Amino acid sequence: xxxxxxxxxxxxxxxxxxxxxxxxxxxxxxxxxxxxxxxxxxxxxxxxxxxxxxxxxxxxxxxxxxxxxxxxxxxxxxxxxxxxxxxxxxxxxxxxxxxxxxxxxxxxxxxxxxxxxxxxxxxxxxxxxxxxxxxxxxxxxxxxxxxxxxxxxxxxxxxxxxxxxxxxxxxxxxxxxxxxxxxxxxxxxxxxxxxxxxxxxxxxxxxxxxxxxxxxxxxxxxxxxxxxxxxxxxxxxxxxxxx
Amino acid sequence: xxxxxxxxxxxxxxxxxxxxxxxxxxxxxxxxxxxxxxxxxxxxxxxxxxxxxxxxxxxxxxxxxxxxxxxxxxxxxxxxxxxxxxxxxxxxxxxxxxxxxxxxxxxxxxxxxxxxxxxxxxxxxxxxxxxxxxxxxxxxxxxxxxxxxxxxxxxxxxxxxxxxxxxxxxxxxxxxxxxxxxxxxxxxxxxxxxxxxxxxxxxxxxxxxxxxxxxxxxxxxxxxxxxxxxxxxxxxxxxxxxxxxxxxxxxxxxxxxxxxxxxxxxxxxxxxxxxxxxxxxxxxxxxxx
Numbered sequence: 149x150x151x152x153x154x155x156x157x158x159x160x161x162x163x164x165x166x167x168x169x170x171x172x173x174x175x176x177x178x179x180x181x182x183x184x185x186x187x188x189x190x191x192x193x194x195x196x197x198x199x200x201x202x203x204x205x206x207x208x209x210x211x212x213x214x215x216x217x218x219x220x221x222x223x224x225x226x227x228x229x230x231x232x233x234x235x236x237x238x239x240x241x242x243x244x245x246x247x248x249x250x251x252x253x254x255x256x257x258x259x260x261x262x263x264x265x266x267x268x269x270x271x272x273x274x275x276x277x278x279x280x281x282x283x284x285x286x287x288x289x290x291x292x293x294x295x296x297x298x299x300x301x302x303x304x305x306x307x308x309x310x311x312x313x314x315x316x317x318x319x320x321x322x323x324x325x326x327x328x329x330x331x332x333x334x335x336x337x338x339x340x341x342x343x344x345x346x347x348x349x350x351x352x353x354x355x356x357x358x359x360x361x362x363x364x365x366x367x368x369x370x371x372x373x374x375x376x377x378x379x380x381x382x383x384x385x386x387x388x389x390x391x
Numbered sequence: 392x393x394x395x396x397x398x399x400x401x402x403x404x405x406x407x408x409x410x411x412x413x414x415x416x417x418x419x420x421x422x423x424x425x426x427x428x429x430x431x432x433x434x435x436x437x438x439x440x441x442x443x444x445x446x447x448x449x450x451x452x453x454x455x456x457x458x459x460x461x462x463x464x465x466x467x468x469x470x471x472x473x474x475x476x477x478x479x480x481x482x483x484x485x486x487x488x489x490x491x492x493x494x495x496x497x498x499x500x501x502x503x504x505x506x507x508x509x510x511x512x513x514x515x516x517x518x519x520x521x522x523x524x525x526x527x528x529x530x531x532x533x534x535x536x537x538x539x540x541x542x543x544x545x546x547x548x549x550x551x552x553x554x555x556x557x558x559x560x561x562x563x564x565x566x567x568x569x570x571x572x573x574x575x576x577x578x579x580x581x582x583x584x585x586x587x588x589x590x591x592x593x594x595x596x597x598x599x600x601x602x603x604x605x606x607x608x609x610x611x612x613x614x615x616x617x618x619x620x621x622x623x624x625x626x627x628x629x630x631x632x633x634x635x636x637x638x639x640x641x642x643x644x645x646x647x648x649x650x651x652x653x654x655x656x657x658x659x660x661x662x663x664x665x666x667x668x669x670x671x672x673x674x675x676x677x678x679x680x
Contacts, residue, residue: 202481226484236479241411252403253484 150177152211153300153332154199159208161194161356168194170356172208178299181326181333183343185375186353192336193233195353196304199334200230213300226254229298233305235285239278243271243288247295256297265291269317282309290318294325301325303335307342315342322346340372352378404485404493405500413501 154176161169169191176182186192197203199212201220210217215224238246243266251257266273269287272280277288286309293301301322307315323346325331337343343350344364350371352360359378367374480490 200482222484222486224484225482228482230482232479232482238411238479240415241407245407245411249403249407 152176153178153180153213154334155209155211156195156199157209159195159198159205159210161191161198161203161205168356169198169205172353172356172358174351174358174361176332176334178332179326179330180349181322181347182335182349182351183347183371184334184336184351184353185338185340185343185371186336187379190353191356192353193304196230196302196334196336199302200228226256226296227299229293229296229301229303231289231293231301231303231306233308235282235289235309237277237285237289237292240276242276243273243292246277246288246292247273250292250296254296258295258297261297262291262295265295265321269314283311283314286310287314287318294321297329298331300332301335303333305336305338307337307339315339319345340370340375343371350374354378401485401489401493401496404490405497408494408497409500413497414504 152175154174156172156174159169159172160167172191172195184192184195194203198205198210199217201217204218212220213224213227215221220228237243247262251259265271265287269291271287271291272284273288277285280288286306290306307318310318319342322333326333326346333346347364349363350360350367351358352375360374362374364371369377481487483490
């Protein structure tokens with residue numbers, strides 16, 4: 149029996165006026181790469197935030213790396229790499245300063261890998277993050293996150309602001325981490341073609357409910373076509389909803 | 392890629408806050424204060440009370456920006472995106488309590504350092520009167536006015552910190568357009584408004600995270616408005632210092648005792664602001680309910 153890095157049973161999250169997640173159950177095994185897709189407001193970010201323990205939930209059970217998400221200790225957080233949809237790097241610090249902090253916070257901080265990212269992705273590291281471009285900030289955030297050698301990566305729309313070339317480069321790194329280090333990846337994206345490139349499994353979420361949880365290899369058609377089927381969209385509408 | 396083990400996380404954070412924000416002249420306008428201080432002195436080889444008052448005013452303005460260190464947006468579209476920077480700290484492998492105390496400690500070190508530096512510069516460049524004769528006075532003048540004595544923390548001519556007493560006429564103290572009393576009253580009023588802002592806005596934000604009403608915007612901008620008001624009043628006073636122009640003249644710091652009092656008010660106000668702001672941060676980090 150494989151080890152589960154993410155275990156969610158009967159999760160329900162209600163905001164004041166709406167139910168964001170309704171009786172969601174899913175498991176992600178260690179070393180697995182799972183793509184989470186859904187329209188805006190479907191509940192993807194809420195699900196990831198609950199996994200990180202940022203927000204509470206109303207019903208169900210949520211565990212990450214065997215720990216309840218409501219009480220994630222520092223040792224467990226050290227194994228989680230998280231990138232939020234909104235770029236949240238500290239605007240008044242340089243990337244080098246942030247890397248210096250991470251070096252002390254994360255026992256598995258990989259200095260060489262970080263240097264490699266700076267070089268290959270051409271990231272400006274000595275300027276305050278508020279003064280570099282949005283795409284560079286996104287790359288910086290990913291570089292810092294990946295250099296911590298997390299056991300599990302939780303990424304919420306990680307490719308926002310990246311051009312096609314950089315997206316491919318980042319996807320390659322994610323694929324490498326998954327295959328070489330066995331890093332579990334659970335990420336949301338609107339770019340359906342990318343899901344097929346690195347995910348073993350796809351989960352489609354609609355109005356807070358999971359409507360499909362299937363291995364990519366078992367899908368009868370592409371992720372995009374499957375998404376169309378579950379959302380009832382035309383191909384043109386799907387393309388527009390992507391990038 | 393071996394695990395090196397957890398290091399002293401709190402000190403790392405304290406150092407991080409100090410290095411990247413508090414003591415970084417590019418981020419922190421308080422360093423402009425020191426710069427202006429030095430420029431004034433270099434140009435004139437002396438500092439009068441207006442310059443000192445301006446410096447202290449800028450110090451207050453600087454604290455406004457410090458209060459915003461963790462805040463980058465109040466225009467939340469939804470609960471999940473309320474405070475992205477706070478999410479950043481929440482994701483770090485360190486407890487909210489440690490982040491809170493690291494923040495408090497770094498801010499305390501910073502505030503202390505700033506006041507030591509300003510105090511040193513004041514001692515060096517200003518001829519302060521000997522304040523060693525400390526006594527508590529409450530007496531009545533021949534014209535029937537009551538002298539009220541205030542005590543506080545100040546520096547003697549030799550630079551030794553000690554409590555000082557300041558005598559003020561009661562009528563002046565409570566007269567909003569007197570030069571002496573006005574300073575106290577307006578400063579107190581401004582700080583009270585600032586406290587009300589912080590308290591009310593934080594409560595308002597907690598209960599209405601999605602609100603984008605004019606009230607929310609007003610509360611968000613209020614402290615800046617207060618500080619700008621102080622600056623405007625001060626600038627006006629500088630421009631018309633030889634004339635009587637009514638309400639603005641009351642803000643001028645014509646006397647050393649008022650200058651010291653302003654320092655005290657600044658320190659107390661800053662400390663309280665930091666505590667209140669910290670509580671807000673603590674609440675965000677889920678350390679308190």
